[in-house]
Amino acid sequence: MTAFRPMAFHLETERLTLRPWEEADAEVLLELHRERDTGTPSIERAREAIANQQAAARDHGFTLLPVRRRAEGDLIGYCGLIVGRSTAEEPEIAYELFRRAHGRGYATEAARAVLAAAAETGRGRLWSTVAAWNAPSFRVLEKLGFERDHVTATAADGGDLVWLTRTLP
Ligand SMILES: CC(C)(COP(=O)(O)OP(=O)(O)OC[C@H]1O[C@@H](n2cnc3c(N)ncnc32)[C@H](O)[C@@H]1OP(=O)(O)O)[C@@H](O)C(=O)NCCC(=O)NCCS
Known part of the structure; x- marks a missing residue:
């Protein structure tokens, strides 16, 4: 393991709170998984996903975090860092929100707060891998200052996967 500092696991923004997973979040995570077209969602898989993120927090010092709206108190998705297709030294930023929460920034x-928290760990840069069709995700990354680096043909749908990177201050 490297000498990076652990990421802050409690983040506050103007409208959102990010904090560690609790086992009770599995029901909502299952609903989020059900919104996707792929896979076979189940409560066991949702619990496993939470356990995996808790293990990542321990093993790597970073994780995905559930995102809650401060005013409404509801869980609208998650955002954070994962090894993903990259490395623990230069992890990927990742996010997924319920459809009802899309289009409001x-x-x-959330990703801006995660980016700042990632910089605080002492890391030099982040990655993101995005399927070529995913315009909203590209726009989020563009707003955060990510730049396209290269393309591989390994997206889950068999299409192009775009690798973007962002140097941290
Ligand atoms: C990607 C995702 C998290 C974006 O969430 P969001 O809260 O709607 O994102 P924001 O509102 O912060 O920003 C979205 C931007 O994309 C733009 N956008 C949305 N649909 C678009 C489209 N079809 N073409 C171009 N731009 C689009 C929005 O206008 C907005 O940009 P703006 O602020 O300049 O107007 C959400 O779409 C999602 O959960 N998708 C499913 C999971 C996923 O794809 N995760 C990323 C995997 S790499």
Whole structure:
């Protein structure tokens, strides 16, 4: 393991709160998984995903965090850092929100806070891998200052996967 500092696991923005997963979040995470077209969602898989993120927090000092709206108190998705297709030294930023929460700047707001928290760990840069069709995700990353680096043909749908990177201050 490297000498990076652990990421802050409690983040506040103007409209959002990010804090560690609790086992009770599994029901809502299952609903989020059900919104996707792929896979076979189940409560066991949702619990497993939470346990995996808790393990990542321990093992790597970073994780995905559930995102809650401060005013409404509801869980609208998650945002954070994962090894993903990259490395623990230069992890990927990742996010997913319920459809009802799209289009209001929440992903950008959450990801901006995660970017700042990532910089605080002492890391030099982040990555993101995005399927070529995913215009909203590209726009979020563009707003955060990510730049396209290269393309591989390994997206889950068999299409192009775009690798973007962002140097941290
Ligand atoms: C990607 C995702 C998290 C974005 O969440 P969001 O809260 O709607 O994002 P924001 O509102 O912060 O920003 C979205 C931007 O994309 C733009 N956008 C939305 N649909 C678009 C489209 N079809 N073409 C171009 N731009 C689009 C919005 O206008 C906005 O940009 P703006 O602020 O300049 O107007 C959400 O779409 C999602 O959960 N998708 C499913 C999971 C996913 O794809 N995760 C990323 C995997 S790499």
